[in-house]
Amino acid sequence: MNYWVLRAESSDGAIVDALPKDSPTNWKFSTGEPLARGFPAGGRVSFSDHFPDRRKLYDFVRNTVGVLLVSSRVKQVLDDLQVDNMEFLPIVMCDHQWNPVVDGYGILNILGSQEAIDMEKSIYDTSALSREISHVSNLVLTQGKVDPKADIFRARNMMELILISDRTKQAFEEAGLTGFRAHPAEGFDDMFA
Template identity: 75%
Template sequence: MDYWVLKAESADGAIIDALPEGSPTNWKFSRGEPLARQFPAGGKVSFSDHFPDRRQLYDFVRNTVGVLLVSSRVKQVLENLQVDNAEFLPVTMCDHQWSPVAEGYGILNVLGSQDVIDLERSKYRLDRITKKEIARLNRMAVASEKVDPKADIFRARNMMELILISDRTKQAFEQAGLTGFRAHPAEGFDDMFA
């Protein structure tokens, strides 16, 4: 089976550069652990002041805080696929002046991970502090035989901020006409160029 690295990408889409007030710290969003109890109800995010012309909202919203910020349409597609390893943490999208422009968005927190990176064949650099997690991925080799065949969206065990999807999920996203994302082939993936 082929796998794809999922990224929010758009040339003109809004960019978010902060989590809602009272959110868990950024690094907790890449651990693959539930955060719903810690996440603030009624959280708001706003378009970045650093990108004043970026106002278009897509189903996947670019951000600088390392999360998957998605519309309820993405949530619905995943529910239709019976994905049960993700939680949707609702936020209200606001413009640059903090006026609400859209509801039905949220952070998609993907829970757990899969051992998808073949450490023998991949080219990477380990984190200098932990010596366990991958800090830089130059060329990914996929260990598809180690991935649960039912996994439709998941984190890479040795690089938890890297989120992958199955062919089935990619096709469902495309058939639903979801916008603002790009699926990069996982085999050979280089995080410098994504």
């Protein structure tokens, strides 16, 4: 089975650079643990002041805080695929002046992880503070260790890396979801993605 690295990418879409007030700290969003209990109801995010001309909204919204910020359309596609290792944390999407612009967006928190990275064959750097991979320049996937039913998952040892199956990629494309790119996982280099 082929897997793909999922990234929010757009050349003209809005960019968000902060989490909602009173939400868990950034690093908690890459632990694969549930966060709904500590997430603020009605939490608001706004388009970044650093990119005042970027106002277009896609189904996947670029951000600088390392989360999957998505529309409810993304959640619906994953629900239709019966993906059960995720939680959708609703947010209020606001423009640069903090005026709400659209309903139905949230942070998609992928729960758990899969042993997807071949630590002996991949080329990577680790964080000085942990054994987590901080940068990968040649990703090699493990053979036979990823649950074949896993359609979207975090890569153990690099929890910020989100992978999707062929089935998920195809479902996203058939639904016409916007603002994402699926990079082939084998050989992936995060410096050029």
